[in-house]
Amino acid sequence: MTTVIKNGTIVTADMTYEGDVKIAHGKIVEIGRHLEGEEVLDATGCYVMPGGIDPHTHLEMPFMGTYSSDDFESGTRAALAGGTTMVVDFCLPSPNQSLLEALAMWDNKTGKASCDFSFHMAVTWWGEQVWKEMAEVVDRGITSFKHFMAYKGALMVDDDEMFSSFQRCAELGALPLVHAENGDVVAQMTQKLLDAGNNGPEAHAYSRPPEVEGEATNRAIMIADMAGVPLYVVHTSCEQAHEAIRRARAKGMRVYGEPLIQHLVLDETEYFNTDWDYAARRVMSPPFRNKQHQDSLWAGLQSGSLQVVATDHCAFTTQQKRFGVDNFAKIPNGTGGLEDRLPVLWTKGVNTGRLTMNEFVAVTSTNIAKILNLYPRKGAIVLGADADIVVWDPKRSKTIKADSQQSVIDYNVFEGIEVTGLPRFVLSRGKVSIVENEVRTEVGHGKFVAREPRNPV
Amino acid sequence: MTTVIKNGTIVTADMTYEGDVKIAHGKIVEIGRHLEGEEVLDATGCYVMPGGIDPHTHLEMPFMGTYSSDDFESGTRAALAGGTTMVVDFCLPSPNQSLLEALAMWDNKTGKASCDFSFHMAVTWWGEQVWKEMAEVVDRGITSFKHFMAYKGALMVDDDEMFSSFQRCAELGALPLVHAENGDVVAQMTQKLLDAGNNGPEAHAYSRPPEVEGEATNRAIMIADMAGVPLYVVHTSCEQAHEAIRRARAKGMRVYGEPLIQHLVLDETEYFNTDWDYAARRVMSPPFRNKQHQDSLWAGLQSGSLQVVATDHCAFTTQQKRFGVDNFAKIPNGTGGLEDRLPVLWTKGVNTGRLTMNEFVAVTSTNIAKILNLYPRKGAIVLGADADIVVWDPKRSKTIKADSQQSVIDYNVFEGIEVTGLPRFVLSRGKVSIVENEVRTEVGHGKFVAREPRNPV
Amino acid sequence: MTTVIKNGTIVTADMTYEGDVKIAHGKIVEIGRHLEGEEVLDATGCYVMPGGIDPHTHLEMPFMGTYSSDDFESGTRAALAGGTTMVVDFCLPSPNQSLLEALAMWDNKTGKASCDFSFHMAVTWWGEQVWKEMAEVVDRGITSFKHFMAYKGALMVDDDEMFSSFQRCAELGALPLVHAENGDVVAQMTQKLLDAGNNGPEAHAYSRPPEVEGEATNRAIMIADMAGVPLYVVHTSCEQAHEAIRRARAKGMRVYGEPLIQHLVLDETEYFNTDWDYAARRVMSPPFRNKQHQDSLWAGLQSGSLQVVATDHCAFTTQQKRFGVDNFAKIPNGTGGLEDRLPVLWTKGVNTGRLTMNEFVAVTSTNIAKILNLYPRKGAIVLGADADIVVWDPKRSKTIKADSQQSVIDYNVFEGIEVTGLPRFVLSRGKVSIVENEVRTEVGHGKFVAREPRNPV
Amino acid sequence: MTTVIKNGTIVTADMTYEGDVKIAHGKIVEIGRHLEGEEVLDATGCYVMPGGIDPHTHLEMPFMGTYSSDDFESGTRAALAGGTTMVVDFCLPSPNQSLLEALAMWDNKTGKASCDFSFHMAVTWWGEQVWKEMAEVVDRGITSFKHFMAYKGALMVDDDEMFSSFQRCAELGALPLVHAENGDVVAQMTQKLLDAGNNGPEAHAYSRPPEVEGEATNRAIMIADMAGVPLYVVHTSCEQAHEAIRRARAKGMRVYGEPLIQHLVLDETEYFNTDWDYAARRVMSPPFRNKQHQDSLWAGLQSGSLQVVATDHCAFTTQQKRFGVDNFAKIPNGTGGLEDRLPVLWTKGVNTGRLTMNEFVAVTSTNIAKILNLYPRKGAIVLGADADIVVWDPKRSKTIKADSQQSVIDYNVFEGIEVTGLPRFVLSRGKVSIVENEVRTEVGHGKFVAREPRNPV
Numbered sequence A, B, C, D: 001m002t003t004v005i006k007n008g009t010i011v012t013a014d015m016t017y018e019g020d021v022k023i024a025h026g027k028i029v030e031i032g033r034h035l036e037g038e039e040v041l042d043a044t045g046c047y048v049m050p051g052g053i054d055p056h057t058h059l060e061m062p063f064m065g066t067y068s069s070d071d072f073e074s075g076t077r078a079a080l081a082g083g084t085t086m087v088v089d090f091c092l093p094s095p096n097q098s099l100l101e102a103l104a105m106w107d108n109k110t111g112k113a114s115c116d117f118s119f120h121m122a123v124t125w126w127g128e129q130v131w132k133e134m135a136e137v138v139d140r141g142i143t144s145f146k147h148f149m150a151y152k153g154a155l156m157v158d159d160d161e162m163f164s165s166f167q168r169c170a171e172l173g174a175l176p177l178v179h180a181e182n183g184d185v186v187a188q189m190t191q192k193l194l195d196a197g198n199n200g201p202e203a204h205a206y207s208r209p210p211e212v213e214g215e216a217t218n219r220a221i222m223i224a225d226m227a228g229v230p231l232y233v234v235h236t237s238c239e240q241a242h243e244a245i246r247r248a249r250a251k252g253m254r255v256y257g258e259p260l261i262q263h264l265v266l267d268e269t270e271y272f273n274t275d276w277d278y279a280a281r282r283v284m285s286p287p288f289r290n291k292q293h294q295d296s297l298w299a300g301l302q303s304g305s306l307q308v309v310a311t312d313h314c315a316f317t318t319q320q321k322r323f324g325v326d327n328f329a330k331i332p333n334g335t336g337g338l339e340d341r342l343p344v345l346w347t348k349g350v351n352t353g354r355l356t357m358n359e360f361v362a363v364t365s366t367n368i369a370k371i372l373n374l375y376p377r378k379g380a381i382v383l384g385a386d387a388d389i390v391v392w393d394p395k396r397s398k399t400i401k402a403d404s405q406q407s408v409i410d411y412n413v414f415e416g417i418e419v420t421g422l423p424r425f426v427l428s429r430g431k432v433s434i435v436e437n438e439v440r441t442e443v444g445h446g447k448f449v450a451r452e453p454r455n456p457v
């Protein structure tokens, strides 16, 4: 079957032009005027853009005997509903667990995916086995390795392990990622706050201020520089971290920064809400920051010192959040956002004049595809590319509400924000998965996307 | 007639892939495998890239009763010989001269062009007439206005005039450009040096140190910010200017910087040559800088804080340079470079690992096209684009020599540099103009390219 | 007669220690324990500090046919009442007026001074006469020259004039000062705002944003660097200007910055007051800035990148402010502060822990004395120094109120601020001029203090 | 007995003036003109300055079963010979050793000292015992604690330990110091170089590039900021570390940086000497850097972002250096400098115009005394201060030669440098210890100087 998206304006990271897009067998086969196909999608008044790619999700992530509530079924459904057509999740081996064994566990979760997906592999311990298995992981198309500089006693690796792993990445042509917060300092500050009786969710933010993130970012950059490898910093939330990235880039280093949509639009005052549930639902790491940090992140997207907007989607229900009712350190870290990333960024970024439409496509899709060596299979409207497409209606608007969202959790951190700019159609490899509010996703349609190492870009 | 470029690897600013390119009526009509056409160009082992665009040339520029020696005939011939398929020249009205009258004079010179061209209009004085004519100039497709902050008593405008003009640019959706050096300080320092008997070419460099350029860049940025208009800084040569640009960009401002190929590879020691002719031939403004400044410029290209590599091609013969034999201030400012820009940048940038091939295309062509709103008509290998294409042979090499160059002047500032990476074919709107060392350019083939204001990118 | 200050703690820029201070003939003649004298001042519980020096006042300054309301009588009385024992005023020649003639006019005003004073000479135009007279001015003990980069059409000098004057300062061993705002841009923005009907006092702030100050500061620094002369930037009010100063200092340049007490504690929201009089009374240049700029200024005092806290005391009554009732550009620029500088800085700086007591002395007195080559005659508690001393009672407090101030104007921009830390005694060259709320100043006691050029520090 | 230094020019950190200095019982008892005493020292043509304080020495430091060769006898003799009248050495407990026990060992070495001395205590491990003993150490007058971020497996502490110790310093009002290099990265790079057969002294420099120092400096600053304590960074050798310090200071943090005289004047090319002994003698950590780093350090001294010049005097003979003949990692780290610091800094700093004489005093003596809370007992020429004085003859000159030095080692890294500016007399608490080339030091004259915590400055 052929599908044609007609009468829209194609918007890519570098161009805006009138054109129809013809799709067959899940691929874009023709771009031009007056195309015909069996199925016709009317894009009049709409922008036809590469579907969003979210490089940072945690679906069905194990946590204290339970799991983050959105799995590959609800998570990818939420993604598609919001115009995102691919997610990259994190495979997290336990300490001393084989990377390959962990990968097998993660693969098992993905059968329900309705959009394409890939993985980053976490390096949570170090040894000869890890060193060896990294090559096998790369062979399987997973070419990016995550390192946690925080979560002491759990996922955290020290500088010695990180430097070893970064050097291994350099050999394999893989890309290291870091969660950058100084875990030693966070752990002590957490204990001090608890000892002083500060056990509420607002203390979570006090336990990990911007300085702690800036330091770790700076350190990871140095280690990457010594290892001779590029670096991708996840969830860059503050000026201190951004400054470290800018400083490195000004020396010609290849360092990438990823603000989250949450940090761009929500600020620390959220934690001052006296409703424990309200504040606890916003607990994530890094925590929300103040307005000056938000300005810094927006400027980074404008100038190119930050390249990507993600969600770190890791959804816990209020019930799950309440694990930490007496101790903020036990509140599961994470918020949702998969469905909201594109509409909120469009509303707060494009509608306000901060970003051009082309920049919107770049930071939600194309830059990610380039950095992860998925481009132009993903992130582009070109012949031969996967037909992961969002037909964007800049006039559609809604107020974000938990009770109409795809995510299974019972709240939404963007609750009440009015967005203008929403998908009319969302296609996953040609399959029409979303038609405005109608969900037509197909469980199991999503496939793993293997990536090549030694990214030339 | 159709032409097919076969068996090459297409390299654009964002992709590298195998593909043939088919051309008809001067446009790219098909990209794919196994294409056929009447004329076949074998690109085996080569990269098929958008032709270079040089945004900064001065062909047949009037000077002290004579003209810069390369005109639109030899200049565009040199451009094509080096893989550059479009030049943007500067129309320079005399003080109190009508912009439109000046434009008519400049148009008269272009009949001999063998590649496409456009103009920047200089604002060299201010008044209601200029204010009015700027709109007419934009209507004629010239949407960028140059401002000289140096050359006191000649082209220079003061802050008041510059701010007025920048605000007018904002109204018209035009892009202001600046030559950024503090003309008052340069003029006094020049006089002091001459008074002290320092009249040789090396004193030219002393008269305009990096601080003078950095200050003016910083000032122009502030004025653009106040006027609410982007800014393009020509010939950014030093860390001080680059720092001002980075600082502005870090605040989210839209400021562009253009290093010249000369400043990237030649340094201030050139002026210490005891042969007057040797040193005088290198006299240009800004002058060559030291190695630290070069490192800064390369890092800027790598990180994206500088976007464009140009030449400021303004060729004077040794005879013309000797106007200043007793007074460096009378040495005509300018060097050549049109034929050498791409091979030298490839050799010193790509072959050394500083830049990827895609970045090479970006800074020599695509970024320029985007900034000047020529994209994707120019600067792209996409359907419908002008077939301005260079087929680049990464194995071809030569030693740069004045006696085999296209430029009419009698020396070359890159003399003796061995370059590896040269054009096999160069096409101007489909016309094969260069086949390795054979020049097939056609006088008059080049056309003026009108540009639209209100660049969305 | 001898006077002894007994039982206090001496606090200087570099030490804190117990000690009595003995004074004779206006000089400090002994420092030690258990000193005796004819007059005894009990300093129990107090800090004995060098009297404040305000390097920036405009007493009886001519303006539009009238004068700023505080003259050398009320101005120096206010100074002493607040612990300041010396002021440095500005001699402002009219365009084309002889510097010496202007100096004679200013000298005439000073007969009523009750504390010592000096002058900065303004260079408001340029010519051979100015060049010559600058030497004579230096011979008379005035070794600092002020340059206005704003106030176009009145006091402003252009870059050419400024560079000439700075070079002359270098020859004479004098110190150039700048009022740093881009006057061309301010003038146009003022006109635009007025044209758009924005004629209220809040528009004053819009007409001269921080960018305009940062640019001019950066420019003055470059010009000083080219002239080979240090630079003193008056009323540094914002991060942009401070950043330019920091950047220069980081290269080893000798650049000084002077925040005003107003900019440290008052912010731009003052202009949003709907009472025209309220807002107009706060009109000064540069205008008040936001909290981020205040943080920057405080950090500068802490780190030493800013050295001096001044007032720019230039007092106009509400009546005088109303000259600009229909046009903010006609509101006389200036606020008071002479009496309040020390108590407010102590309260907001020392009591909050931002500054040590020694740093307080440094920025209100000692640093100024050093920069202006008055040290250790002024700004020190050492043998032989002038007995310009404040005995500071850290427990005394009051609420600032216009109706109990020394200044003749009818309001106070610090109205309502509660200060803790006030003078118990203030001595001007040994003369007890203030005893808590009792004013014993003596008209005519204040003398001109000549300064030497070629400051070694 | 009374001693008078007559006819000299007194130079302190903030003043230069004519004056005689009278000394009794080791203290300054009078400053003035025409003073008389039993012993008269003629200072005609000389500057009378506070004696140098070297805050960073390692005398008789244990190392691999032997000791650094200069002990408190030869070390303090060398100090005095070069105008330095006090040294601060490091007490280095072994892992798990009691701080107090280590202190007893170090005390034992000091009986031979001929000038005053103090200690910094190193925190080389962490535990409740250390936590407790730190209070006792402070009570004994040692109020600064050193932390090694490098020397993995030996002295190094990790972030967790460092943060604990810094918080303890905050409680005690003590000052933390850091040796800032990332020990994990240095260790791995060292192993890699050795594995690759790079075992010569030049590889020492490759194993610890500036990035590694900059990172650790930045990290220590963050940890100090979180602990709410000032920070002193020893041997700041590069722009990266200096930048981190500047950035922190620009936020108002109290961070101090200490360049060594070696890093100010010697550069990395020293390691390229093909004579193994020559290069190995220069092995120290951090290693010498290039000219750009030197420029940064000098600018820091000029602007005040760096405060102190030290030596890290740790003298090993050539014989000792040869422990590492097959393995650069076994070359004992350290160079001499105690005798040379003042003459070299005067020659390269004051004679070149980079520093004023007052700044020279500040960075060699007064600033150190202030930071270590020794001021004004040390570092000042004021009544009551210890008579630690150098009478500096700016005309005396010599060429530095190992064979005429006080240090017991057989070479000098400054060999061959001609210095102009040398002591005529050096007094330790009034005792004339040096008269030009004549050494009159007295073994055992030097005493321990206790310091108070909670430094107010």
Ligand SMILES: [Zn+2]
Residues within 6 Å of the ligand: A179, A234, A235, A285, A286
């Ligand atoms: Zn994370």
Ligand SMILES: [Zn+2]
Residues within 6 Å of the ligand: A056, A058, A312
């Ligand atoms: Zn995450």
Ligand SMILES: [Zn+2]
Residues within 6 Å of the ligand: B179, B234, B235, B285, B286
């Ligand atoms: Zn130019």
Ligand SMILES: [Zn+2]
Residues within 6 Å of the ligand: B056, B058, B312
């Ligand atoms: Zn040009």
Ligand SMILES: [Zn+2]
Residues within 6 Å of the ligand: C179, C234, C235, C285, C286
């Ligand atoms: Zn002013």
Ligand SMILES: [Zn+2]
Residues within 6 Å of the ligand: C056, C058, C312
């Ligand atoms: Zn003023």
Ligand SMILES: [Zn+2]
Residues within 6 Å of the ligand: D179, D234, D235, D285, D286
């Ligand atoms: Zn060390």
Ligand SMILES: [Zn+2]
Residues within 6 Å of the ligand: D056, D057, D058, D312
């Ligand atoms: Zn050491």
